[in-house]
Amino acid sequence: MSTTLHTFDTGAVLAEGLANTVSAALASGIAARGTASIAVSGGSTPKAFFQALAKKDIAWDKVTVTLVDERFVPPESDRSNHALVTANLLQGPAAKAHFLPLYHAAASAEDAAVLASNDTAKIGAPFDVVVLGMGTDGHTASFFPGGTQLSRAIDATTPRGVITMEAEGAGEPRLTFTFSSLHDARLLILHIEGEGKKVVLAKAEGPGDEAEMPIRTMLRRAASPLQIYWAP
Numbered sequence: 688m689s690t691t692l693h694t695f696d697t698g699a700v701l702a703e704g705l706a707n708t709v710s711a712a713l714a715s716g717i718a719a720r721g722t723a724s725i726a727v728s729g730g731s732t733p734k735a736f737f738q739a740l741a742k743k744d745i746a747w748d749k750v751t752v753t754l755v756d757e758r759f760v761p762p763e764s765d766r767s768n769h770a771l772v773t774a775n776l777l778q779g780p781a782a783k784a785h786f787l788p789l790y791h792a793a794a795s796a797e798d799a800a801v802l803a804s805n806d807t808a809k810i811g812a813p814f815d816v817v818v819l820g821m822g823t824d825g826h827t828a829s830f831f832p833g834g835t836q837l838s839r840a841i842d843a844t845t846p847r848g849v850i851t852m853e854a855e856g857a858g859e860p861r862l863t864f865t866f867s868s869l870h871d872a873r874l875l876i877l878h879i880e881g882e883g884k885k886v887v888l889a890k891a892e893g894p895g896d897e898a899e900m901p902i903r904t905m906l907r908r909a910a911s912p913l914q915i916y917w918a919p
């Protein structure tokens with residue numbers, strides 16, 4: 688499927704522009720189906736976008752928010768994507784949204800993945816909005832190069848749901864939606880910032896295995912057009 692690059696002068700201008708696009712997509716989903724869903728990424732990039740989106744005047748009580756992926760840590764941890772969303776997105780008007788975390792205080796990451804899959808199945812498919820990030824190693828979601836379940840995660844025939852991932856570059860064990868869960872979002876976004884990430888994207892757009900740079904799965908095989916949002 689196609690990719691479109693949207694370039695902004697600053698991260699602040701990108702945050703507002705992306706918040707406008709995403710809030711419009713959520714409002715459209717609510718108008719069409721009564722509810723809307725969004726899966727967002729964590730890490731360091733999306734904070735300003737979350738803060739801008741939280742202020743948008745839409746029927747947030749009809750929106751379900753979840754995560755594209757999560758570190759297997761409790762929400763009290765400073766590594767938690769759940770904590771990032773709670774502190775920056777589920778604020779103001781957006782505090783009315785329904786949040787479904789991926790982390791569960793289970794005996795293992797595998798048990799938590801089963802709970803997260805069962806819990807998020809009620810969201811329905813496809814997501815209205817998926818906002819992906821990308822690491823400097825070319826990972827997206829928690830599809831890490833060398834990951835324990837990378838082949839399963841990026842196989843289009845793997846059922847929708849949440850699975851575990853462990854990799855040298857991942858830190859803690861991870862919980863991640865599969866490629867099949869994410870790639871057909873009605874609005875599919877890749878949000879990256881900085882010159883370094885632009886170089887990584889250019890490499891990912893070139894030849895090479897998907898397993899080497901898993902973002903290639905979305906660049907090459909996503910069913911939905913991939914909207915790439917970038918600022919210096």
Ligand SMILES: O=C1O[C@H](COP(=O)(O)O)[C@@H](O)[C@H](O)[C@H]1O
Pocket residue numbers: 727728729730731732733755756757758768819820821822823827828829
């Ligand atoms: O560990 C993660 O990394 C990626 C990229 O994060 P960033 O800080 O480079 O923006 C993120 O998309 C993912 O959700 C997160 O778990």
